[in-house]
């Protein structure tokens with residue numbers, strides 16, 4: 001079995017555990033904490049409303065819903081939403097990922113094994129191979145695949161009809177998807193970083209499920225340091241719970257949460273070690289930029305994708321980093337956060353509105 005398939009099988013297994021069975025294993029707990037219905041999902045109001053309409057309309061027409069593309073940084077709930085779509089449609093769910101589909105044949109095998117109405121979730125769909133992508137165009141539009149038998153001039157394409165299904169694609173980089181693939185999704189939902197109030201509700205819900213005694217100010221402290229990301233909020237809650245149980249009486253107060261998170265090197269605004277390394281390199285080594293994302297990634301010893309998809313969205317949203325056509329620049333707030341004096345060039349460069357740039 002491919003490594004990714006093994007991961008997915010493990011995910012399925014974790015999803016089948018009850019919380020009591022799962023507790024003690026971080027990945028299993030994460031799966032068990034997933035909301036199961038759209039109503040249970042916290043935040044992402046717009047996507048929730050839009051999706052609820054798409055699903056309701058499909059139910060009334062007794063048809064499989066249109067294909068759905070979900071985009072946004074990691075840990076915001078794309079997998080959770082795919083599971084919810086299947087559950088809301090009472091349809092089976094099949095999970096795979098772009099990197100697991102290296103040949104068109106891998107995809108043909110998956111597609112031809114689908115049942116009517118099934119939801120196929122392809123995580124990291126932007127990392128699928130090109131031939132597989134082209135096969136997917138036809139499958140999405142005409143519910144058909146052409147399987148090529150043989151090679152060279154004697155090769156023949158045998159068309160195979162597929163039952164109607166719903167593809168749910170997830171990507172951290174909608175911009176990387178080729179236009180023809182993006183256009184074949186009937187609905188695209190963009191998941192943005194969560195507001196602290198929503199994260200607070202998520203932390204409180206998880207604390208309830210995990211039977212952690214959590215005071216309101218403790219929930220606010222964890223939410224404020226969660227980088228706008230439910231997965232991180234849930235993870236921090238578990239680390240704070242450890243601390244509260246070992247160093248105190250088990251109750252999570254603001255003070256306990258702050259102490260625990262300081263210990264785990266999550267600063268008061270939620271910046272973690274990578275975020276701080278990026279800011280530090282940007283300010284101290286590159287004089288505040290502009291500097292290219294690849295150079296920045298090398299400077300902090302990380303993959304370009306990790307810096308771009310994990311650290312950058314949060315740093316931009318927090319007002320510490322700006323993207324300009326000439327590269328990334330530190331804002332005056334970044335210098336301030338690192339306790340460094342703000343150079344005059346940073347004041348001018350970062351805050352000329354014309355220099356801000358949205359696309360990578």
Ligand SMILES: Nc1ncnc2c1ncn2[C@@H]1O[C@H](COP(=O)(O)OP(=O)(O)OP(=O)(O)O)[C@@H](O)[C@H]1O
Nearest residue numbers: 030033034041042074075076077078079080230231
């Ligand atoms: N809106 C939400 N309400 C409550 N919990 C949420 C919400 N969104 C995500 N979570 C929790 O966050 C965790 C991560 O969610 P999920 O795995 O769906 O993210 P993802 O976007 O698919 O991430 P990745 O792309 O990295 O796999 C899950 O444990 C889930 O319980």
